[in-house]
Amino acid sequence: MALFHVRMDVNIPHDLDPEVRAETVAREKAYSQELQRSGTWRELWRIVGQYSNISIFDVESADELHEILQALPLFPYMDMEVMALTRHPSRVDG
Amino acid sequence: MALFHVRMDVNIPHDLDPEVRAETVAREKAYSQELQRSGTWRELWRIVGQYSNISIFDVESADELHEILQALPLFPYMDMEVMALTRHPSRVDG
Amino acid sequence: MALFHVRMDVNIPHDLDPEVRAETVAREKAYSQELQRSGTWRELWRIVGQYSNISIFDVESADELHEILQALPLFPYMDMEVMALTRHPSRVDG
Amino acid sequence: MALFHVRMDVNIPHDLDPEVRAETVAREKAYSQELQRSGTWRELWRIVGQYSNISIFDVESADELHEILQALPLFPYMDMEVMALTRHPSRVDG
Amino acid sequence: MALFHVRMDVNIPHDLDPEVRAETVAREKAYSQELQRSGTWRELWRIVGQYSNISIFDVESADELHEILQALPLFPYMDMEVMALTRHPSRVDG
Amino acid sequence: MALFHVRMDVNIPHDLDPEVRAETVAREKAYSQELQRSGTWRELWRIVGQYSNISIFDVESADELHEILQALPLFPYMDMEVMALTRHPSRVDG
Amino acid sequence: MALFHVRMDVNIPHDLDPEVRAETVAREKAYSQELQRSGTWRELWRIVGQYSNISIFDVESADELHEILQALPLFPYMDMEVMALTRHPSRVDG
Amino acid sequence: MALFHVRMDVNIPHDLDPEVRAETVAREKAYSQELQRSGTWRELWRIVGQYSNISIFDVESADELHEILQALPLFPYMDMEVMALTRHPSRVDG
Amino acid sequence: MALFHVRMDVNIPHDLDPEVRAETVAREKAYSQELQRSGTWRELWRIVGQYSNISIFDVESADELHEILQALPLFPYMDMEVMALTRHPSRVDG
Amino acid sequence: MALFHVRMDVNIPHDLDPEVRAETVAREKAYSQELQRSGTWRELWRIVGQYSNISIFDVESADELHEILQALPLFPYMDMEVMALTRHPSRVDG
Numbered sequence: 001m002a003l004f005h006v007r008m009d010v011n012i013p014h015d016l017d018p019e020v021r022a023e024t025v026a027r028e029k030a031y032s033q034e035l036q037r038s039g040t041w042r043e044l045w046r047i048v049g050q051y052s053n054i055s056i057f058d059v060e061s062a063d064e065l066h067e068i069l070q071a072l073p074l075f076p077y078m079d080m081e082v083m084a085l086t087r088h089p090s091r092v093d094g
Numbered sequence: 095m096a097l098f099h100v101r102m103d104v105n106i107p108h109d110l111d112p113e114v115r116a117e118t119v120a121r122e123k124a125y126s127q128e129l130q131r132s133g134t135w136r137e138l139w140r141i142v143g144q145y146s147n148i149s150i151f152d153v154e155s156a157d158e159l160h161e162i163l164q165a166l167p168l169f170p171y172m173d174m175e176v177m178a179l180t181r182h183p184s185r186v187d188g
Numbered sequence: 189m190a191l192f193h194v195r196m197d198v199n200i201p202h203d204l205d206p207e208v209r210a211e212t213v214a215r216e217k218a219y220s221q222e223l224q225r226s227g228t229w230r231e232l233w234r235i236v237g238q239y240s241n242i243s244i245f246d247v248e249s250a251d252e253l254h255e256i257l258q259a260l261p262l263f264p265y266m267d268m269e270v271m272a273l274t275r276h277p278s279r280v281d282g
Numbered sequence: 283m284a285l286f287h288v289r290m291d292v293n294i295p296h297d298l299d300p301e302v303r304a305e306t307v308a309r310e311k312a313y314s315q316e317l318q319r320s321g322t323w324r325e326l327w328r329i330v331g332q333y334s335n336i337s338i339f340d341v342e343s344a345d346e347l348h349e350i351l352q353a354l355p356l357f358p359y360m361d362m363e364v365m366a367l368t369r370h371p372s373r374v375d376g
Numbered sequence: 377m378a379l380f381h382v383r384m385d386v387n388i389p390h391d392l393d394p395e396v397r398a399e400t401v402a403r404e405k406a407y408s409q410e411l412q413r414s415g416t417w418r419e420l421w422r423i424v425g426q427y428s429n430i431s432i433f434d435v436e437s438a439d440e441l442h443e444i445l446q447a448l449p450l451f452p453y454m455d456m457e458v459m460a461l462t463r464h465p466s467r468v469d470g
Numbered sequence: 471m472a473l474f475h476v477r478m479d480v481n482i483p484h485d486l487d488p489e490v491r492a493e494t495v496a497r498e499k500a501y502s503q504e505l506q507r508s509g510t511w512r513e514l515w516r517i518v519g520q521y522s523n524i525s526i527f528d529v530e531s532a533d534e535l536h537e538i539l540q541a542l543p544l545f546p547y548m549d550m551e552v553m554a555l556t557r558h559p560s561r562v563d564g
Numbered sequence: 565m566a567l568f569h570v571r572m573d574v575n576i577p578h579d580l581d582p583e584v585r586a587e588t589v590a591r592e593k594a595y596s597q598e599l600q601r602s603g604t605w606r607e608l609w610r611i612v613g614q615y616s617n618i619s620i621f622d623v624e625s626a627d628e629l630h631e632i633l634q635a636l637p638l639f640p641y642m643d644m645e646v647m648a649l650t651r652h653p654s655r656v657d658g
Numbered sequence: 659m660a661l662f663h664v665r666m667d668v669n670i671p672h673d674l675d676p677e678v679r680a681e682t683v684a685r686e687k688a689y690s691q692e693l694q695r696s697g698t699w700r701e702l703w704r705i706v707g708q709y710s711n712i713s714i715f716d717v718e719s720a721d722e723l724h725e726i727l728q729a730l731p732l733f734p735y736m737d738m739e740v741m742a743l744t745r746h747p748s749r750v751d752g
Numbered sequence: 753m754a755l756f757h758v759r760m761d762v763n764i765p766h767d768l769d770p771e772v773r774a775e776t777v778a779r780e781k782a783y784s785q786e787l788q789r790s791g792t793w794r795e796l797w798r799i800v801g802q803y804s805n806i807s808i809f810d811v812e813s814a815d816e817l818h819e820i821l822q823a824l825p826l827f828p829y830m831d832m833e834v835m836a837l838t839r840h841p842s843r844v845d846g
Numbered sequence: 847m848a849l850f851h852v853r854m855d856v857n858i859p860h861d862l863d864p865e866v867r868a869e870t871v872a873r874e875k876a877y878s879q880e881l882q883r884s885g886t887w888r889e890l891w892r893i894v895g896q897y898s899n900i901s902i903f904d905v906e907s908a909d910e911l912h913e914i915l916q917a918l919p920l921f922p923y924m925d926m927e928v929m930a931l932t933r934h935p936s937r938v939d940g
Binding site: 379381404405408409412413419420421422423424425429430459460461462463464465466467468469 | 755757780781784785788789795796797798799800801805806835836837838839840841842843844845
C-alpha cells in the first residue's frame with residue numbers, strides 16, 4: 001500500500017470543440033467516482049479560485065498510480081505534481 | 095467550518111543550540127498531537143525525502159487557523175503555503 | 189465572516205470572437221457591480237499598467253468565495269491568486 | 283492623492299539580540315498605528331500562515347510613500363513588493 | 377509630479393493579420409512620439425537583442441500613467457513591469 | 471518493489487567544524503556503500519561540476535525510501551528532489 | 565565513453581493531425597528501441613503522472629548524443645534537460 | 659571593440675508554413691555565415707539536446723550588435739539572452 | 753559611447769560592523785557623486801520601497817563599465833543586473 | 847575531445863578570514879592560468895557587473911572536466927552551470 005499526493009491543474013484549450021469538451025469532462029467525472037468508490041482515490045478537494053484539485057491516492061504501487069493517472073480523460077490537458085507520502089512521526093493514530 | 099491545505103517546510107538553522115532545538119521539536123510534537131486529538135489538525139503526512147509535511151486543518155475560520163499556525167513552536171523556522179479548499183463537484187460522498 | 193485577497197490577471201485569447209469578447213466583458217462588469225452593491229466584493233482596484241485587479245472579498249466561507257469566482261464570466265481566461273486574510277495585531281480599529 | 287498596494291514579508295534573523303528584536307517590533311507597531319490614525323496607512327491585514335502583511339497606503343506621492351517605508355523600524359528585515367493602484371472601470375462608487 | 381520606470385516586452389502573435397500588425401505598430405509609434413514631445417514619455421530606449429523597451433514616464437499621477445499605458449495600440453500584446461521611482465539620496469543635482 | 475529517482479544537492483555550511491564535516495562525510499560514504507551492496511541504492515552518479523548526485527533507489531515502498539533518506543548523515547545539509555518511476559512503454563526488456 | 569542524463573518532457577500540440585501524431589509516436593518508439601538494443605539508450609523510465617521520461621545515454625561523445633536527440637521524431641515537441649554524469653566517489657563497483 | 663555573449667533559443671511555431679520555415683532557416687544560415695566570415699560572429703556552438711546556440715559577437719558597439727540581431731531572419735521566433743563580456747583578470751594572454 | 757541600464761539591489765549583512773558599514777556607505781556616496789559630476793553615471797533613481805537603484809551609465813565601453821562597477825565600495829553586497837541599451841526607433845530626438 | 851560551456855558565479859562568505867580568502871583567490875588564479883596554458887581552459891571571460899565568468903573547456907571527457915572543476919580552490923564558493931557543446935550546422939569552419 002502506498003499513498004500519493006497529487007495536484008492537478010486543468011487547462012482545456014479554449015478552442016476545443018464544446019461537445020468534445022463536455023463529453024471528456026463527463027467521462028472524467030464518472031471515472032473519478034468509480035475510483036473513489038473503490039477507495040483508490042481517497043481524497044479529492046477543489047482548490048478555491050482554481051480549476052485545480054488536491055487528491056490523495058491509495059494504491060498498491062507507483063505503477064498502479066501511473067496507469068490510473070494517464071487513463072484520466074483530462075490527462076492531456078492537465079499539469080500534475082506527484083509526491084509520495086509517508087507516516088508523520090507526530091501522527092497520533094496507529 | 096472551513097478546510098485548509100497547508101504545506102510546511104522546516105529549516106532549522108544548523109547553529110541553533112541543540113537543547114533549544116530538541117525542546118522546540120518536542121513542544122511542536124505535543125502541540126500537534128493535542129490538535130489532532132481535538133480534530134482540528136485533520137490530516138498530517140510526511141513528504142518522502144523532505145523535512146516537510148502536508149496537513150489538512152478543519153477550523154471555524156481562517157482567523158482560527160492563523161492563531162494555530164503562528165503558535166507552532168517551529169513557526170519561526172518554517173515556510174508555509176496555505177490554500178483554502180472546497181468541495182469538489184465530482185466528490186461521491188455527501 | 190471571512191476576508192480573502194484575490195489577484196486576477198486577465199488573458200483573453202487574441203483570436204476570440206470580438207462579439208463573444210464584448211458580451212463576456214459586459215456580463216463580468218454587471219456581475220461584479222451586483223456583488224459590490226451587496227458588500228461581498230468589498231474592494232476592487234486596477235493594477236497600474238496591467239489588465240489585472242486586486243480585490244478583497246467578504247464572504248461567509250471559502251466555499252461561497254469559490255462559487256462566486258468560478259461563476260465570473262471571465263473565469264476561463266483569468267489566472268487567480270487567493271490568500272486568506274486575518275486581523276493584523278497592529279491594527280488600530282476594533 | 284495616490285494609492286499603493288504593499289506586501290511586506292518579515293524575516294528577522296534568528297540570532298538577532300532578543301531585546302533589540304522586541305524593541306524594534308514595538309517601535310514598528312507604534313509607528314504603524316500613528317500612520318493608521320492619520321489615514322495614511324489605510325488598510326493593514328495579516329496573511330494567514332505568514333509573518334507578512336498586505337497594506338494599502340494613501341499618500342500624496344510615491345516620494346512620500348518611500349519616506350514612510352524606509353523609516354519603518356523593520357525595514358532592514360523586510361522584503362517589499364510595491365504596486366501602484368488606480369480606479370477599476372467596474373467600480374460602482376464615485 | 378511622479379516618475380515611473382516601465383519595461384515593455386512586445387509579443388505580437390505570429391498569426392496576426394500583417395496589415396493589422398503594420399497599422400498597429402504605426403499608431404503605436406505616432407502615439408509614443410506625441411507623448412515624447414509633450415514631455416510625458418521622458419525616456420525611451422531599446423534593450424539590445426530584445427523586442428522590448430525601457431521607459432521613464434513623467435506624469436501627474438499613477439492614474440494618468442495607467443490611462444496612457446492602456447491606450448497604447450500594442451497594449452494587448454505587451455507584458456509590462458511598472459516601478460515607482462523617487463529621488464536617490466546620493467543624487468548630486470537639486 | 472518500487473523505483474525512485476532522487477537528486478541530492480549537498481550544501482554544507484562553510485563554518486561547520488572541519489572534524490564534524492569529515493566524520494559526517496565518511497559516515498555518509500559507508501552508509502551509501504552498504505546500501506549499494508544490498509541492491510537498494512541501485513544507481514549513483516555524480517553530476518559534472520556539482521556537489522550533487524543522481525540516484526535510483528529500489529525499495530519495497532516509499533516508506534522504506536523515506537527511512538533511508540532521513541538516516542543519511544548529510545540529510546540536514548541536502549536538498550532532495552524525489553520522483554516515482556514506472557516502466558516506460560517503449561522499454562525493450564521484460 | 566560518456567554518460568548523459570536526459571529528462572524529456574513531451575508536449576504535442578492538441579491540434580496536431582491525429583494521423584501525424586500516431587505515426588510520429590510510432591517512429592519514436594521504433595527508434596528508441598533500436599538505440600536501446602545497441603546499448604546506447606541505456607536506461608529509460610517513465611516519470612509517474614507525467615508524459616515525461618528519464619533516460620541515461622551511453623555514447624562516444626556529446627556530439628553523438630546531440631545527433632541522436634535531434635533525430636528523435638518527437639524532438640520538435642519535447643523540452644530536454646541534459647546533464648553530463650561522472651563516477652561518484654562513493655560508488656562501490658569498479 | 660566590444661564582446662557580447664548571446665544565447666539564442668529557437669521556437670518556430672509548429673503551424674508555420676513549411677516553405678516559409680525552410681526559406682527562413684536558409685536565409686538565417688547564409689546571414690550567419692556572412693557574419694562569421696567577416697569576423698563579427700566570432701563563436702557559434704549548438705547546445706547539446708537543444709534547438710539553441712551560444713554565440714560570441716565581436717562588434718564596434720552595442721548598437722551594431724542590436725542591428726545584427728534584429729536582422730536575423732529567425733529573430734521573431736527566438737528568445738535571446740545578451741551579456742556584455744570583459745577581460746578576466748586571470749586571463750593569461752595579452 | 754555606450755549606454756547601460758543597471759539595477760543594483762543592496763543586501764548588507766545585518767552583522768556587519770556598524771562602523772565598517774557607515775564608512776562603506778559614505779565612500780559609495782562620494783564615489784557615485786564623482787561619477788555623476790563627470791557625466792558617466794548619467795541617471796540614478798531609488799526604487800520606491802526597495803534598498804535598490806536604477807541607473808544609466810554612459811561609458812566608452814563595457815570594459816570601462818565593469819571597472820567602475822567592481823570598484824563600488826558596496827559591490828560585494830550588491831546584486832546587479834546589467835543591460836545594454838540602444839536607440840529606440842520611435843525616439844523623437846536626434 | 848569534448849567542449850563544455852561553464853558559467854561560474856562566485857559567492858565568498860563575507861565573514862571568511864581575509865587571509866584565507868586572499869590565499870584561495872591566488873591559488874585559483876595560478877591553477878586557472880596553468881590550465882589555460884595547457885589549452886584545457888580554452889576561453890575565459892568576466893561577465894560585466896558580476897563576480898562571475900563564462901568559460902569554455904576543451905577536455906578529453908566529462909570525467910576530466912569534473913576533476914578539474916572540483917579541484918578549483920574556489921569550488922566550495924561557486925555555483926556552476928555546465929552545458930555540453932557541439933558543432934553548429936551553420937558553422938563556416940571545418
